[in-house]
Amino acid sequence: MSKEIKAYTPLQEWFGSQLIKGYGRYQVWMYELSGGRLANLFLGAPCAILTTTGRKSGKKRKTPLLFVEEEQRVIIAGTKGGMSVAPLWYRNIEADPHVDFQIGDRKRAMVARKASPEEAAQLWPKLDAIYAGFQEYRTRLKGVREAPVLILQER
Numbered sequence: 001m002s003k004e005i006k007a008y009t010p011l012q013e014w015f016g017s018q019l020i021k022g023y024g025r026y027q028v029w030m031y032e033l034s035g036g037r038l039a040n041l042f043l044g045a046p047c048a049i050l051t052t053t054g055r056k057s058g059k060k061r062k063t064p065l066l067f068v069e070e071e072q073r074v075i076i077a078g079t080k081g082g083m084s085v086a087p088l089w090y091r092n093i094e095a096d097p098h099v100d101f102q103i104g105d106r107k108r109a110m111v112a113r114k115a116s117p118e119e120a121a122q123l124w125p126k127l128d129a130i131y132a133g134f135q136e137y138r139t140r141l142k143g144v145r146e147a148p149v150l151i152l153q154e155r
Contacts, residue, residue: 005139013083020081027064036104042066045131049102050076055095063089067103068126074101074110074152075123082137084144093150101152110152120149 008016030039031049040047045066052061068075078090093099097112115123127134127149134147141147 005136007140007144008083013085016081016083024064028062031064031102032062036102036106039064040104043131043133046103048074048104050089051100051102052089052092053096053098055092061089061092063087065089066127066131067101068123068130069103070126072154074103075115075126076150076152077124077127077134078148078150079134079137079141081133082140084141086145086148090148090150098155099152109155111155112150112152115149115151119151123149123151 027039027042027047028049031047036048042064046069047064048067050063050065052063053059054061065076078087080087093112099110099112101108101110124134124138138147
């Protein structure tokens, strides 16, 4: 019998946010220290580092994210583990779409845009193929918020 997937409780979201923040800092540190040779996977899915500009602070903010790379673009998703609030990096991109994206030791200056609903429908299967958890996250978010798919292209 399969377990019903529900939205997280406020306590689960608080705990999850603390875990994501703490592990994310460690992962960014390890990734950059090793030139992307370490901390480049999350549960078997490829990880890279997104750098945004804080919409309030103006400071550079680094976040490890799962991604799909195809041709000259990179696909990412703003699921925040299925939490009800959009990730801060997504809000930063809404304010300033110019980002840096580091895969391994290669850093690229890119511009982010939200995928159209048609594009997102085509891209979710590619994201699901690298990390099955994305399906659970979208289930948790039904009726709460949309998990945006973003397309990053080189500047």
